[in-house]
Amino acid sequence: MNGPRDQPRTPEDAFASPIADGDELQDLRALLDTVHQRTGIDFRQYSYSSLRRRATRAAQEANAASIAGLHQSIKTDDATLALLIRMLTVHTTAMFRDPTFFRALREHVVPVLRTYPFVRVWVAGCSTGEEVYSLAILLHEEGLAERCRIYATDLSDTVLDRARAGVFPLAPMQEYSRNYQLAGGLKPFSEYFSADSQSVVFSRKLRENVVFGTHNLVSDESFNEFHLILCRNVLIYFQRELQERVHRLFHESLINFGYLGLGRSEAVRFSAYRDCYDVVAARERIFRKIK
Amino acid sequence: MIVIGGSWGGCDALGEILRRLPRDFALPVVVVLHRHRESEGLLQPVLQRTSALPVVEPEDKTIVEPGYVYICPPDYHLTLQGNYFSLIADELVNFARPSIDVLFESAAEWYRERTIAVVLSGGGSDGAAGAARIQAAGGRVIVQNPESAVMASMPAAALARTGTRDVYEVPAIAELLIRLSVSTIK
Numbered sequence: 001m002n003g004p005r006d007q008p009r010t011p012e013d014a015f016a017s018p019i020a021d022g023d024e025l026q027d028l029r030a031l032l033d034t035v036h037q038r039t040g041i042d043f044r045q046y047s048y049s050s051l052r053r054r055a056t057r058a059a060q061e062a063n064a065a066s067i068a069g070l071h072q073s074i075k076t077d078d079a080t081l082a083l084l085i086r087m088l089t090v091h092t093t094a095m096f097r098d099p100t101f102f103r104a105l106r107e108h109v110v111p112v113l114r115t116y117p118f119v120r121v122w123v124a125g126c127s128t129g130e131e132v133y134s135l136a137i138l139l140h141e142e143g144l145a146e147r148c149r150i151y152a153t154d155l156s157d158t159v160l161d162r163a164r165a166g167v168f169p170l171a172p173m174q175e176y177s178r179n180y181q182l183a184g185g186l187k188p189f190s191e192y193f194s195a196d197s198q199s200v201v202f203s204r205k206l207r208e209n210v211v212f213g214t215h216n217l218v219s220d221e222s223f224n225e226f227h228l229i230l231c232r233n234v235l236i237y238f239q240r241e242l243q244e245r246v247h248r249l250f251h252e253s254l255i256n257f258g259y260l261g262l263g264r265s266e267a268v269r270f271s272a273y274r275d276c277y278d279v280v281a282a283r284e285r286i287f288r289k290i291k
Numbered sequence: 292m293i294v295i296g297g298s299w300g301g302c303d304a305l306g307e308i309l310r311r312l313p314r315d316f317a318l319p320v321v322v323v324l325h326r327h328r329e330s331e332g333l334l335q336p337v338l339q340r341t342s343a344l345p346v347v348e349p350e351d352k353t354i355v356e357p358g359y360v361y362i363c364p365p366d367y368h369l370t371l372q373g374n375y376f377s378l379i380a381d382e383l384v385n386f387a388r389p390s391i392d393v394l395f396e397s398a399a400e401w402y403r404e405r406t407i408a409v410v411l412s413g414g415g416s417d418g419a420a421g422a423a424r425i426q427a428a429g430g431r432v433i434v435q436n437p438e439s440a441v442m443a444s445m446p447a448a449a450l451a452r453t454g455t456r457d458v459y460e461v462p463a464i465a466e467l468l469i470r471l472s473v474s475t476i477k
Contacts, residue, residue: 049370
């Protein structure tokens with residue numbers, strides 16, 4: 001069993017060479033082509049594993065028998081197209097996800113940010129904004145909010161509208177509150193929002209220094225220079241070439257000695273920019289640009 | 292490619308298997324154990340102590356290499372994508388993240404008949420659907436004997452779904468894996 005045929009296929013072949021159910025791969029490719037044509041959003045360099053799972057689920061929700069069936073509907077049905085876009089763009093997020101990450105931000109990054117008269121932060125791929133509000137709370141507690149501006153971007157207007165509103169479901173708040181405490185939170189978490197039976201609204205003051213805007217990591221360029229960039233659990237959804245593009249974008253967008261915070265399983269070490277960073281907190285994936 | 296899934300009781304069974312795999316074992320071993328999402332870094336040293344093979348938690352895009360044992364980090368789904376790992380943070384599957392089905396389905400897709408799946412002790416039925424996919428792709432499904440597993444339902448579900456004849460006690464699973472790895476290399 002050792003001929004060339006048995007070599008695992010390279011990731012770049014993901015769409016080119018069908019494997020177990022090759023028709024479905026081609027269907028997925030065709031679906032993404034149509035999405036690109038109809039919306040201008042290009043998912044074709046997204047990580048295949050996640051795309052396939054999400055498209056399959058979108059097909060189920062749209063009562064389509066398969067990805068091919070879904071493809072037929074999105075050609076004409078805008079509601080189904082919107083459903084698919086939503087399912088491909090929203091990613092799982094939580095407030096103070098990985099509390100030790102935020103604790104490390106307080107310990108290692110905040111003291112340095114204090115030395116700047118003005119601080120620009122970019123939360124790239126902010127989705128529905130949980131991370132943005134977490135960071136805003138942290139900066140308020142550290143007395144930095146006044147001189148910070150957070151640029152929170154996502155490719156999807158739908159999730160940005162939700163992020164702007166600052167309204168979140170009530171159900172996970174207990175977990176978020178616990179995360180907040182573990183992250184070194186200084187107050188009762190409930191001080192930051194008002195709740196009704198279904199949802200919570202976060203305090204307006206948290207978003208006073210936040211600018212929400214559309215930015216697509218696939219195709220848009222750098223738009224400012226930042227002291228800190230957070231992009232957690234976004235790069236995992238990208239294939240390697242696209243990851244590399246984004247690493248270039250981040251490197252260009254960081255000031256010298258600026259900080260980059262990634263997700264738990266994300267690394268700079270597979271990137272050509274690995275030597276451009278010092279490791280600040282290895283487990284928390286906090287890096288500092290040194291060249 | 293060996294993919295292993297387990298839950299309650301699965302960690303001990305896995306340790307038993309790893310203890311028996313020789314230093315020159317030449318297949319990659321990829322493991323999903325259900326675990327608490329804040330348990331990062333706890334499992335690896337425990338398993339490394341029993342294993343002659345290097346035990347690592349892969350990061351996104353880590354290349355899969357033979358002779359390594361890869362333990363899924365908590366709070367991510369672990370998938371194979373060609374010769375590297377792709378981690379995804381999507382919603383829970385079978386109430387779990389990582390989910391065994393997610394790993395198994397990706398192995399079926401990329402490694403097809405070259406996949407050997409092992410379902411160890413655990414509650415619930417995660418892994419059964421993925422095991423069926425691996426079987427349908429021509430791969431082999433091995434199940435820990437539910438009667439002697441700490442928790443029977445997970446291996447029992449995989450057995451019911453696939454009807455595999457490879458139902459063994461843990462030491463015999465290790466022996467079979469060694470035998471299969473040798474025949475695969477030849």
